Amino acid sequence: MKLFFSLSLLFCIVLCRGQDHISSFNAVTLTYKFHPKFFLYGEGQLRGNEDYSYPDYYEIKGGLGYNLTKNHKPFVGLGRYVNYKNHSLSREELRFWLQDVIDFKKGIVKFENRLRAEKSWFYEPKTEKSSQRMRYRYRLNISVPLNAKEVKKGTVFANVYDEVFFVSPMKPTFARNRIYGGFGYQIDEYFGVLCGYLWQREFEAAGNRNLHFIYLALNVNIDDTNHHKKTYEFPGAD
Template sequence: MKLILSLALLISFNLVKSQEHISSFNAITLTYKFHPKFFLYGETQLRGIEEYSYPDYYEIKGGLGYNLTKNHKPFIGIGRYVTYRDQRLNREELRIWLQDVIDFRKGIVKFENRFRAEKSYFYDPKKDAKSERMRYRYRLNVTVPLNSKKVEPGTVFANAFDEMFVVSPNKPTFARNRVYGGMGYQIDKYFGILCGYLWQREFEAKGNRNLHFVYFALNINIDDSGSEKKTYHFPGLD
């Protein structure tokens, strides 16, 4: 826990020193496994973009996943996403997505490949205008338990990923890149926490933009599947 807090303080200090804006990224997730094959997932987020203490973005989303095999998990989801600017409603979004997660292990290291296709429906209240977008995402996520061979109660782990975003019909097509690094702790069979730093690069026709997020998350796992082998789901920053 002290290591996680030290990491967050170090990141904050370096960003202030370099005069970059610090953004906040906070999340609560819930994974409910009600069957050996099926699980429900829900998440809420609150972000402060370029102003840490003032939240100007939130999202609520959820969906249904299926454990096709031990290492293959298709998922369908839906969510509502709302952005504010200058303390006024700027944009509303309804998003539907399909994703496929394929993971494998090399020793104690877990590699997760996530492919996602999203369809978004936007509404701009200022212009009273509607628009649509298709977006495709790929994320390579790596997790390493530090004091055990797998993530279980009492485990401290390191987590890092790189994610790419491609959009249509917007320009430029390659729209975003995310790089994340952080630490997590599985407290018990229900609760886990994550903390880390996310660098996000936005590629726009009018000019590129860098965002620096300090990330905190509480993950809740409930397993009522009756399976003897418990797994602990920590979806990470999304």
């Protein structure tokens, strides 16, 4: 445990030195497997964009997943997303999405491919403006345990991913790129923690923007299927 926090702290300090701002990205996730094929997923997030100490964004979301095979997990989700600006509500979003996750292992390294299609409805209370958006995302997520052959109680693991975002009808179509790197620790069969650095590049017609997040998360896994072998999910920054 001490090794995990030492590595995570050093990792974040090295990557964030020299940045013009540091943002916060905090999450709690719950994965509940109630059937050998079906699972529920829920997540809450709180972020401070360009100001670590002031949260100006939150989201609450969840959905139902299906284990089509051991390595293939379609999912349907719904969420509420709220932005604040200058301590005032600026935009609300309702989002519905479909996704497909296909993963495979090469030795102890796990490669996860995630495809997602999202439909969003926006409302801006100050201007009473409503709008809609379609967005498409692809993420390659790679994780590797560092002190064991698989993730189990007491395992420290490294996690990196790259995700690209495409939108319609807004311009530019290629709207965002996220790159993440960090470490995780599986405390016991239920709880795991993660810490890392996330770089986010926003591509906008008015000019591009970079965000530098310190990511902290608590992941909770509950498996009520009475399987002798537990599986541990660590969704990563989303």
